[in-house]
Amino acid sequence: MNTAKPKQVYFFGTCLVDLFYPEAGLAGIRLIQREGVDVIFPQGQSCCGQPAWNSGYRDEARDVAAAQLALFTKEIPVVVPSASCAGMMKEHYPALFRDTPLETIAVDLSKRIVELTAFLVDVLDIRVEDLGAPQKVAIHSSCSALREMQVGDKIESLVSNLSRIEKVEQAYKRECCGFGGTFSIKQPEISGAMVADKTATIRDSGADILVSQDCGCLMNIAGAFEKQGDGPRCMHLAEFLWERTHADD
Amino acid sequence: MSKARQNILARLRSAQRPDISAIGEGSAETHFWDIDERMRRFTDRMTAVRAEVVETSPETWTEALQAICEKKGARNLLYSAASAFGEVISQQPPVAHPVTTDLGSDVWKTTLFHEIDAALTTTLGGIAETGTLMLWPDAQEPRMMSLVPPVHIAILETRTLFNTFAEAVAAMRWQDGMPTNALLISGPSKSADIEQTLAYGVHGPKELVVLLIRN
Amino acid sequence: MQTTDAGFDIRIRDALGNERVRGNFRRAMDGLMQRRLDLFPDAEAMESLRQHGMRIKASALSRLPELLEELEAKLTGNGIRVHWAETPLEANQIVLDIMQSHGATSMIKGKSMVSEEMGLNHFLEQRGIDVLESDLGEFILQLAGEPPSHIVAPAIHKDRYQIAELFREKFPEIPYSEDIDELTQSARTILRDRFETAEVGLSGVNFAVAETGTLCLVENEGNGRMSTTVPPVHIAVTGIEKVVEKLEQIPPLLTLLTRSATGQPVTTYFNMISSPCKPGEKDGPEEVHLVLLDNGRSGIYSDPELLATLRCIRCGACMNHCPVYTRIGGHAYGTVYPGPIGTIFEPQKGGLDKHGALTTASSLCGACGEVCPVRIPIPNLINRLRYESQHSDGVTPGSGSKRKRSEAMIWKAWSLLYRKPLLYRMMTKTATRLRMLAPGKAGPWTRYRTAPKPAARSLHDLARTHGVVDE
Numbered sequence: 001m002n003t004a005k006p007k008q009v010y011f012f013g014t015c016l017v018d019l020f021y022p023e024a025g026l027a028g029i030r031l032i033q034r035e036g037v038d039v040i041f042p043q044g045q046s047c048c049g050q051p052a053w054n055s056g057y058r059d060e061a062r063d064v065a066a067a068q069l070a071l072f073t074k075e076i077p078v079v080v081p082s083a084s085c086a087g088m089m090k091e092h093y094p095a096l097f098r099d100t101p102l103e104t105i106a107v108d109l110s111k112r113i114v115e116l117t118a119f120l121v122d123v124l125d126i127r128v129e130d131l132g133a134p135q136k137v138a139i140h141s142s143c144s145a146l147r148e149m150q151v152g153d154k155i156e157s158l159v160s161n162l163s164r165i166e167k168v169e170q171a172y173k174r175e176c177c178g179f180g181g182t183f184s185i186k187q188p189e190i191s192g193a194m195v196a197d198k199t200a201t202i203r204d205s206g207a208d209i210l211v212s213q214d215c216g217c218l219m220n221i222a223g224a225f226e227k228q229g230d231g232p233r234c235m236h237l238a239e240f241l242w243e244r245t246h247a248d249d
Numbered sequence: 250m251s252k253a254r255q256n257i258l259a260r261l262r263s264a265q266r267p268d269i270s271a272i273g274e275g276s277a278e279t280h281f282w283d284i285d286e287r288m289r290r291f292t293d294r295m296t297a298v299r300a301e302v303v304e305t306s307p308e309t310w311t312e313a314l315q316a317i318c319e320k321k322g323a324r325n326l327l328y329s330a331a332s333a334f335g336e337v338i339s340q341q342p343p344v345a346h347p348v349t350t351d352l353g354s355d356v357w358k359t360t361l362f363h364e365i366d367a368a369l370t371t372t373l374g375g376i377a378e379t380g381t382l383m384l385w386p387d388a389q390e391p392r393m394m395s396l397v398p399p400v401h402i403a404i405l406e407t408r409t410l411f412n413t414f415a416e417a418v419a420a421m422r423w424q425d426g427m428p429t430n431a432l433l434i435s436g437p438s439k440s441a442d443i444e445q446t447l448a449y450g451v452h453g454p455k456e457l458v459v460l461l462i463r464n
Numbered sequence: 465m466q467t468t469d470a471g472f473d474i475r476i477r478d479a480l481g482n483e484r485v486r487g488n489f490r491r492a493m494d495g496l497m498q499r500r501l502d503l504f505p506d507a508e509a510m511e512s513l514r515q516h517g518m519r520i521k522a523s524a525l526s527r528l529p530e531l532l533e534e535l536e537a538k539l540t541g542n543g544i545r546v547h548w549a550e551t552p553l554e555a556n557q558i559v560l561d562i563m564q565s566h567g568a569t570s571m572i573k574g575k576s577m578v579s580e581e582m583g584l585n586h587f588l589e590q591r592g593i594d595v596l597e598s599d600l601g602e603f604i605l606q607l608a609g610e611p612p613s614h615i616v617a618p619a620i621h622k623d624r625y626q627i628a629e630l631f632r633e634k635f636p637e638i639p640y641s642e643d644i645d646e647l648t649q650s651a652r653t654i655l656r657d658r659f660e661t662a663e664v665g666l667s668g669v670n671f672a673v674a675e676t677g678t679l680c681l682v683e684n685e686g687n688g689r690m691s692t693t694v695p696p697v698h699i700a701v702t703g704i705e706k707v708v709e710k711l712e713q714i715p716p717l718l719t720l721l722t723r724s725a726t727g728q729p730v731t732t733y734f735n736m737i738s739s740p741c742k743p744g745e746k747d748g749p750e751e752v753h754l755v756l757l758d759n760g761r762s763g764i765y766s767d768p769e770l771l772a773t774l775r776c777i778r779c780g781a782c783m784n785h786c787p788v789y790t791r792i793g794g795h796a797y798g799t800v801y802p803g804p805i806g807t808i809f810e811p812q813k814g815g816l817d818k819h820g821a822l823t824t825a826s827s828l829c830g831a832c833g834e835v836c837p838v839r840i841p842i843p844n845l846i847n848r849l850r851y852e853s854q855h856s857d858g859v860t861p862g863s864g865s866k867r868k869r870s871e872a873m874i875w876k877a878w879s880l881l882y883r884k885p886l887l888y889r890m891m892t893k894t895a896t897r898l899r900m901l902a903p904g905k906a907g908p909w910t911r912y913r914t915a916p917k918p919a920a921r922s923l924h925d926l927a928r929t930h931g932v933v934d935e
Contacts (some may be wrong), residue, residue, distance in 0.1 A: 180827025415616020
């Protein structure tokens with residue numbers, strides 16, 4: 001599914017990346033720029049509105065989402081380094097804005113949303129040289145990536161194409177890590193049981209590094225490893241890929 | 250008419266009709282196998298669930314039946330004398346005590362529950378894809394024959410062996426009229442209710458033997 | 465049982481702490497998931513079949529009142545008596561009336577989730593009727609005095625040792641055994657003469673075909689056929705949403721059901737009943753009844769989005785794949801229908817005030833929606849019910865009942881902060897500057913994870929420094 005390479009794209013960083021994983025966001029921008037595509041980062045952006053949407057607070061979600069609509073008006077792709085946020089904007093914005101004055105704009109924006117790993121593989125078809133040290137890498141794809149956006153295979157191929165990486169597979173790979181946004185707050189025991197199981201399977205895989213295309217999952221899994229006292233290094237795919245493939249300036 | 254009926258239908262009618270035009274048709278799988286492939290698939294599926302399939306012919310099925318009865322230790326065999334197969338059995342019974350289905354209704358149930366070792370039925374046909382027998386029980390071959398006795402022997406002629414259930418239903422036009430009870434039987438009875446582990450011979454027959462007559 | 469927030473929390477905690485039951489569920493779900501996968505080797509064919517199933521059920525629902533009338537007319541013409549019930553109580557009363565009209569005091573049951581919904585066993589037993597479950601799983605639970613924890617494999621939470629112990633206690637004359645085959649044979653022996661002597665047999669219905677007036681039932685054990693063939697009276701109970709238009713639609717639905725539920729190409733028996741026994745027929749019931757139960761379904765029908773709930777064919781695949789159900793088991797939900805389908809069905813049937821808490825017990829991972837044979841978008845419906853639980857303008861009974869002022873205010877504040885770029889950037893600037901003061905304990909999150917600490921600089925900041933243009 002190779003779409004033509006655009007001259008410019010927007011980058012929607014997501015609120016989690018903005019505050020907790022900004023290096024991943026910057027890496028994503030750099031990966032795109034390296035392929036000769038201009039990146040626009042509207043400074044007015046904040047959040048796609050998903051936290052409120054998933055909690056049943058649709059009006060509040062709509063207000064925040066509406067503020068984003070005004071910023072991405074050019075008919076160019078909007079690249080998002082999170083399948084979860086991309087999913088919100090692509091799959092749910094039409095419903096969120098149905099029967100409102102902003103419906104047309106929202107639908108238009110939703111059609112231009114592209115998750116980052118899908119953009120790298122399907123649109124940019126990036127080729128990279130692996131300059132990193134040999135490592136064992138496990139991949140955790142978010143539920144949104146696997147099921148909602150159906151881009152789980154992109155991160156797999158990006159990692160596979162790194163010549164010095166040995167990919168390892170953890171058991172129950174497709175099972176949810178237990179983040180689920182406010183689920184981890186509203187049902188902490190169940191969420192805790194899920195992340196405990198997830199960290200155990202990743203540890204058992206022997207991975208040196210865990211990569212994911214979603215920072216919600218990363219925050220959840222990495223935080224659990226840290227609390228347990230050990231575990232592999234957890235990175236967003238963008239940061240991992242940039243780190244391994246760019247020569248230091 | 251009952252008030253509940255009125256209220257329920259009124260509530261349903263007051264709703265706006267769902268629009269299904271955007272829902273794609275999708276499709277079911279179809280298969281077209283030759284007779285050998287159909288027999289092979291039917292047999293594989295049946296034996297996978299511990300049914301026995303004995304391949305035989307219009308000339309040799311009586312011997313096969315006798316061998317089965319001996320193997321199962323059946324002292325008696327319940328069958329319908331009215332069918333073409335039944336007529337042959339009446340001439341040369343494969344067991345010491347053949348019992349025909351023209352028993353009185355008053356003793357039917359107790360005979361089946363307490364006395365019959367094995368029951369033989371014909372079939373409407375078979376389904377290769379899933380290893381299934383189709384039965385339309387009737388006055389001559391009532392429902393309990395394929396349910397109560399510990400051994401059920403079924404005659405399946407390959408000329409009635411369809412690829413799929415859908416094919417059989419369409420070819421035989423079941424929609425034109427259904428019998429009191431139509432049955433699909435795909436093996437001896439079983440359960441996996443304990444630890445998801447299969448255990449055979451629950452409430453239906455413990456054993457199912459299919460006499461597969463090639464014709 | 466009400467799924468009050470407190471009760472639900474306690475049951476969840478107990479379930480998570482019960483190593484044995486968690487182990488039983490994990491093993492069982494893993495097996496069921498694999499078996500289903502093995503029976504759908506061709507992904508494209510599977511998607512096409514799921515779409516077909518969705519279309520068949522959606523199309524039946526689009527004509528529900530007409531099809532119910534058609535079904536009733538056909539069944540009646542065939543000699544089957546049709547009864548309608550708005551509530552479980554009405555349905556129970558209908559069953560009781562039928563039994564009393566025959567002076568019957570014993571009933572043998574095939575498996576029926578609708579009869580659980582009705583609370584039928586308890587209702588009849590209180591009125592002096594002996595009710596015996598004949599499905600092995602339900603029989604075991606009846607002995608144990610427990611409700612089902614799964615809609616297809618009701619005793620899935622029990623292992624063989626627990627069952628062996630149960631049999632030892634209830635049937636001391638039978639030699640103790642932990643062998644599954646022997647336990648199963650014991651059940652066969654025990655139930656045999658109950659089948660023979662039962663006065664009334666009760667069953668559910670998997671599909672009711674309007675075109676021919678036919679009630680269809682799947683099973684493996686033979687107890688369903690026993691219950692619907694041997695006793696002189698057969699009563700079938702079903703929800704109004706089970707009607708299907710045409711007989712030709714049954715083969716695809718059947719294969720979707722058996723493969724999705726237990727990974728079987730077909731069940732041992734598929735039983736299609738169209739009338740009581742006819743003159744000359746030696747067996748089969750003389751009287752057959754169908755009770756059509758509403759119990760909130762007609763309410764669900766009125767909403768075009770939530771209507772999808774009624775497509776359910778009760779395969780159980782959703783709960784087999786649910787990471788939450790796997791860990792808390794069916795009983796923790798405290799409802800007749802557990803797991804993802806329970807999460808959307810129960811609040812709509814019984815009210816968000818009673819069952820709204822269920823909607824919080826999902827990470828919206830989508831594993832359920834991915835396997836649903838009729839493509840119910842379960843995560844979207846859970847999300848919708850979350851909205852309805854917080855806002856009184858919803859269509860579901862009890863809408864708005866879960867709203868907490870404190871949470872509503874948090875989201876109002878969040879919205880203000882996040883929709884105004886200036887306020888948002890002030891917030892991130894403060895958070896990054898004061899990152900060292902980020903709390904180490906952050907409520908329930910930090911029970912299992914360290915608290916996230918803001919980065920030294922936001923992406924907004926890095927992007928600007930890196931020279932990325934603003935527009």
